[in-house]
Amino acid sequence: MLWNALILHLRWGGMIRERGLINCAIVGNIVTSWSWFGVxxxxxxxxxxxxxxxxxxxxxxxxxxxxxxxxxxxxxxHLWVSxxxxxxxxxxxxxxxxxxxx
Numbered sequence: 001m002l003w004n005a006l007i008l009h010l011r012w013g014g015m016i017r018e019r020g021l022i023n024c025a026i027v028g029n030i031v032t033s034w035s036w037f038g039v040x041x042x043x044x045x046x047x048x049x050x051x052x053x054x055x056x057x058x059x060x061x062x063x064x065x066x067x068x069x070x071x072x073x074x075x076x077x078h079l080w081v082s083x084x085x086x087x088x089x090x091x092x093x094x095x096x097x098x099x100x101x102x
Contacts (some may be wrong), residue, residue: 003031023073030066052074 006025008014016024037059077083 003028019073024042026066026070026073033062034067 003024007021007028009014010024011021037055041056041059
């Protein structure tokens with residue numbers, strides 16, 4: 001819940017935009033997975049299910065996959081296929097959306 005509140009305040013404060021919001025939400029996946037599964041593998045506490053190597057490997061695999069997705073989200077826009085056409089188009093447009101004089 002605290003992570004979601006942090007994301008909302010970052011967005012409302014203008015510190016992150018669309019891509020930052022998406023990357024923070026993916027970090028939220030990591031936070032949730034550690035709080036659900038990671039804590040239960042500590043072998044202490046009332047709801048501990050014991051440390052199992054198989055579950056730990058899957059948890060680490062999930063975290064690595066999420067970090068890979070975050071790394072893709074941090075790539076510059078000119079490397080994204082979906083933004084390549086948009087990167088070239090604004091250079092040909094003048095001030096108020098009118099084509100620039102030749």
